[in-house]
Amino acid sequence: MKCNIICNFAPKNNFTRMITSATSDINRLTCQLEKAAKTVIATHFKPDGDAMGSSIAMYRFIRQYFSTDVKIVLNDRFPSSIAFMVNAETDRDILVFEERPEDTVKAIQEADLIIALDFNAFHRADRLGPALSASSAYKVLIDHHLNPDSGAFGLVFSRQDVSSASELLYHILKATPQCGGKAAGLPMESAEALMTGMTTDTNNFANSTYPSTLLMAAELIERGVDRDRIVFNLYNQYGENRLRLLGHILKDLLTITDDGVAYVVLDKDTLERYGIEEGDTEGFVNMPLSIDRVRMSLLLKEDKDRVRVSIRSKKGISANRCSKLHFNGGGHENAAGGRLNIPEDISDMSQAAEYIERHTHIFITEENEA
Numbered sequence: 551m552k553c554n555i556i557c558n559f560a561p562k563n564n565f566t567r568m569i570t571s572a573t574s575d576i577n578r579l580t581c582q583l584e585k586a587a588k589t590v591i592a593t594h595f596k597p598d599g600d601a602m603g604s605s606i607a608m609y610r611f612i613r614q615y616f617s618t619d620v621k622i623v624l625n626d627r628f629p630s631s632i633a634f635m636v637n638a639e640t641d642r643d644i645l646v647f648e649e650r651p652e653d654t655v656k657a658i659q660e661a662d663l664i665i666a667l668d669f670n671a672f673h674r675a676d677r678l679g680p681a682l683s684a685s686s687a688y689k690v691l692i693d694h695h696l697n698p699d700s701g702a703f704g705l706v707f708s709r710q711d712v713s714s715a716s717e718l719l720y721h722i723l724k725a726t727p728q729c730g731g732k733a734a735g736l737p738m739e740s741a742e743a744l745m746t747g748m749t750t751d752t753n754n755f756a757n758s759t760y761p762s763t764l765l766m767a768a769e770l771i772e773r774g775v776d777r778d779r780i781v782f783n784l785y786n787q788y789g790e791n792r793l794r795l796l797g798h799i800l801k802d803l804l805t806i807t808d809d810g811v812a813y814v815v816l817d818k819d820t821l822e823r824y825g826i827e828e829g830d831t832e833g834f835v836n837m838p839l840s841i842d843r844v845r846m847s848l849l850l851k852e853d854k855d856r857v858r859v860s861i862r863s864k865k866g867i868s869a870n871r872c873s874k875l876h877f878n879g880g881g882h883e884n885a886a887g888g889r890l891n892i893p894e895d896i897s898d899m900s901q902a903a904e905y906i907e908r909h910t911h912i913f914i915t916e917e918n919e920a
């Protein structure tokens with residue numbers, strides 16, 4: 551039986567009611583976990599701190615309280631900068647499509663329960679998308695992006711007034727009968743992973759921080775989470791190359807248009823020259839927003855056959871809308887992702903700057919207010 555329900559929490563910032571008023575949906579989730587023989591946890595491609603944090607938290611929670619077999623499926627491997635979250639035991643249950651395509655697809659096909667975290671539609675799982683869509687498993691979405699593809703799921707928890715999927719999952723797990731409304735009911739690995747995911751999605755409390763976010767942080771610290779260690783692991787463990795590249799970007803690569811659009815294009819050569827891995831450029835796209843006249847910031851990275859785009863904007867400018875209209879993507883109001891396809895959008899990387907300037911000019915002058 552299918553039941554499409556948008557999880558109806560209480561009004562914004564009323565976190566006490568927010569946690570309790572979705573009881574029936576939460577019961578439905580735990581009931582599915584009790585019934586399931588094989589559960590698959592899925593998240594978006596190029597998994598970041600929130601994607602991995604929420605996935606690992608869900609995984610450890612299931613392992614602690616349910617007997618279902620559980621696997622985490624990824625399109626591609628998580629960056630080494632967040633590998634501290636993944637212990638050896640958890641890693642054995644992670645299937646990466648780019649490394650083991652058949653096993654990964656088989657796990658999805660055999661699952662009778664799929665839990666999708668930190669993405670709003672299956673195509674965001676890239677090459678896992680078709681198998682996830684085709685599966686007849688019961689599907690649950692737990693996400694904080696705009697425009698969830700609700701029709702593709704039996705149960706939907708979708709909120710935009712939370713910092714992260716990790717935060718939303720925290721409130722859900724805490725409210726399960728297993729946790730009994732207490733953070734103490736969470737396995738320690740879940741608690742740590744949720745703190746990590748929330749921290750990366752808020753840029754360490756710099757954005758999207760709500761009362762419910764701070765409540766979560768307080769309760770997790772009380773639960774015993776070593777936040778100092780998490781922050782150290784996230785922000786004090788980079789290689790020298792990252793800061794050297796940042797210097798090069800700020801000195802030579804950053805362009806700011808008359809519309810107040812800052813952009814940086816990182817081609818393969820540059821990324822290789824500095825030995826940049828996935829995760830190393832985390833946070834770079836936010837930096838130009840510190841400049842008074844910059845209203846929107848874009849970071850483009852060449853990646854195999856396409857160009858990945860990150861967009862951040864100040865209040866009043868919709869990164870989500872700009873990405874949807876010009877960069878084949880979307881996300882949140884002030885933080886979105888997208889891509890440029892070669893050769894559909896640009897013939898090669900040398901065209902990227904011109905594309906950005908032309909399209910963001912149209913967007914800023916004509917479409918943002920529409």
Ligand SMILES: [Mn+2]
Pocket residue numbers: 600601668694714715751
């Ligand atoms: Mn997220």
